Amino acid sequence: xxxxxxxxSLVCLVGASGSGKSTFAxxxxxxxxxxxxxxxxxxxxxxxxxxxxxEDAFExxxxxAGVRLKxxxxxxxxxxxxxxEDRAKAVALAxxxxxxxxxxxxxxxxxxxxxxxxGREDRRFSTRVVRNQHRDxxxxxxxxxxxxxxxxxxxxxxxxxxxxxxARVP
Ligand code: GTP
Ligand code: MG
Numbered sequence: 001x002x003x004x005x006x007x008x009s010l011v012c013l014v015g016a017s018g019s020g021k022s023t024f025a026x027x028x029x030x031x032x033x034x035x036x037x038x039x040x041x042x043x044x045x046x047x048x049x050x051x052x053x054x055e056d057a058f059e060x061x062x063x064x065a066g067v068r069l070k071x072x073x074x075x076x077x078x079x080x081x082x083x084x085e086d087r088a089k090a091v092a093l094a095x096x097x098x099x100x101x102x103x104x105x106x107x108x109x110x111x112x113x114x115x116x117x118x119g120r121e122d123r124r125f126s127t128r129v130v131r132n133q134h135r136d137x138x139x140x141x142x143x144x145x146x147x148x149x150x151x152x153x154x155x156x157x158x159x160x161x162x163x164x165x166x167a168r169v170p
Contacts, residue, residue, distance in 0.1 A: 003153050003166045005102060009074050010065065010094035012149070014081040014140065015106035016133035017123060018113035020161060024106060025078045028166045035061050036078035049124060058086075062093055069097035074168070082136040084147065091148035103149040105141065107156050110134040 005011065011029075013021040025034040038048040040061045045053035061077065068075045081087050087103070094101040110131055117123055117130050144152045155161045 001153065001155060001160055001164050003104065003164055004151075004169050005074065005166060006100045006151075007074060007168055007170055008069070008072055008099045009102045009151075010069060010090060010097075010099045011074070011076040011102045011104055012081050012087060012090045013076065013078050013106065014087070014103050014137060014144075016080065016082065016110070016113045016137055017125070017130050018116040018120070019106040019108055019134075019137075020116075020158075021078050021080075021106055024104075024161060024164075025076055028164070029074075029076050033074055034076045034078050035065055037061060037080075038078075049122065058089075062089065065090075066093055066097060069094065069099045075099075080133055080137075082133045082140070084140070084143070087140075087144075087147055087149075095148070100150045101148055103144050103152045105137065105144075105152065105154045106161055107134070107137050107141075107154065108158050108161065109156075112158060 015021045037057055040057035041050055041053045042048040044056045044060055065075050077090055091101045113130050113134055114127055141154060
């Protein structure tokens with residue numbers, strides 16, 4: 001799949017834990033382009049897993065995303081974006097800065113996410129959380145355009161995710 005991204009995009013990665021968002025972001029984008037909710041939890045609370053820091057982490061993340069968009073820099077938000085409210089905030093931010101809201105959805109089969117989850121030390125939550133996230137992602141697909149995402153790219157097979165290419169277009 002050839003993913004075309006307008007130069008001034010705000011890209012929301014959408015996917016359950018273990019879907020491969022951070023891996024995808026590291027492969028296809030500059031490190032400075034990627035704002036990850038985990039990293040921001042780390043910066044505000046010294047603990048990437050501290051869920052009590054989520055609100056503050058997103059406040060800081062959105063601030064930096066806004067500054068980047070104001071300066072015309074493509075920005076990627078690496079967070080699950082499984083909840084409609086979270087996606088809506090990103091769309092609103094993009095619009096406020098005349099950037100194009102883009103969703104790249106990583107939705108490999110739930111079993112793939114769960115298998116990866118099982119192999120990780122840094123994810124303390126239960127497999128049920130991953131299953132629910134996966135279900136929410138699939139349910140969200142038909143709403144993304146209406147929510148305001150101008151472009152939506154949905155990658156469902158690990159092979160498709162692996163073989164994707166990204167082209168930036170003016
Ligand atoms: P959260 O940050 O928990 O939301 O997960 P994530 O969506 O960012 O997943 P991440 O990229 O951290 O990948 C989870 C695990 O799956 C890691 O151990 C990765 O090495 C592995 N992984 C991710 N993408 C791939 C892939 O395309 N192929 C294989 N074999 N492993 C992958
Ligand atoms: Mg991640």
